[in-house]
Amino acid sequence: MLRLPRLCPPARAPFFAALLCSLWLAAATPATAREVAGVNFAEKATVAGVPLVLNGAGVRHKAVFKVYAIGLYLPQTTHSAEETLSTKTPRRISVVMLRDIDSAELGQLFTRSMQENMDRTNASRLLPGIMRMSQVFSDHKRLKEGEGFQVDWIPGTGAVLTITGQSVGEPFREPEFFQMLMRIWLGPHPADWPLKDALLGLTNTP
Numbered sequence: 001m002l003r004l005p006r007l008c009p010p011a012r013a014p015f016f017a018a019l020l021c022s023l024w025l026a027a028a029t030p031a032t033a034r035e036v037a038g039v040n041f042a043e044k045a046t047v048a049g050v051p052l053v054l055n056g057a058g059v060r061h062k063a064v065f066k067v068y069a070i071g072l073y074l075p076q077t078t079h080s081a082e083e084t085l086s087t088k089t090p091r092r093i094s095v096v097m098l099r100d101i102d103s104a105e106l107g108q109l110f111t112r113s114m115q116e117n118m119d120r121t122n123a124s125r126l127l128p129g130i131m132r133m134s135q136v137f138s139d140h141k142r143l144k145e146g147e148g149f150q151v152d153w154i155p156g157t158g159a160v161l162t163i164t165g166q167s168v169g170e171p172f173r174e175p176e177f178f179q180m181l182m183r184i185w186l187g188p189h190p191a192d193w194p195l196k197d198a199l200l201g202l203t204n205t206p
Contacts, residue, residue: 034071039096041071047090048154053077055084058198059098060191066098068148070185072199079200081186087153087175093182096148107137109191114180117187129177136161136168153178 033040036057045052052073060067073092074084084091111134118126140163143149149163158171159178172178183190190196197203 036069039069045073047152050090056199056201058195070095085179091153094150097143103140104138107134113184113191116189117183
């Protein structure tokens with residue numbers, strides 16, 4: 001009779017053998033989430049029916065404080081900041097707060113970063129979108145530790161903003177607006193340089 005090889009030692013095996021077995025099983029099981037500062041980002045997501053993978057994840061620091069953890073999802077991984085800005089296919093930015101923060105303050109931080117990375121030729125056309133996003137966060141009042149938001153880019157629809165699981169307002173339809181939003185973290189003047197590298201998969205997740 002054909003005997004299948006044992007994956008784990010019998011109960012009478014020494015402790016170290018059982019430990020080796022558990023490590024083998026852990027290595028053989030594919031990871032389904034990546035942990036960043038206590039936040040688990042799924043390795044895969046789906047936006048508008050398109051499967052995405054976690055390109056990178058990291059932590060936004062302000063001075064010595066951790067503000068939020070963020071994950072970037074793309075159809076396929078890339079180390080190129082410019083490739084992440086493509087609007088031909090869906091993508092997602094997912095943010096989870098690591099401390100309580102006033103939403104108006106967060107909106108102001110985003111607005112300032114967008115302006116620092118803005119293509120000046122599109123400034124006047126994109127200003128209404130910037131003001132609307134700032135107002136959305138101001139209206140939400142406060143995000144608590146563990147709460148978060150995500151922005152999904154859906155070609156033909158726009159950038160869909162979801163805060164604490166609820167879709168907020170109309171999509172931001174201009175591709176240039178979504179690209180400007182992405183430049184907060186991936187532009188030439190990112191909010192946090194180590195975070196930019198982490199999102200591009202250039203460094204290990206902190």
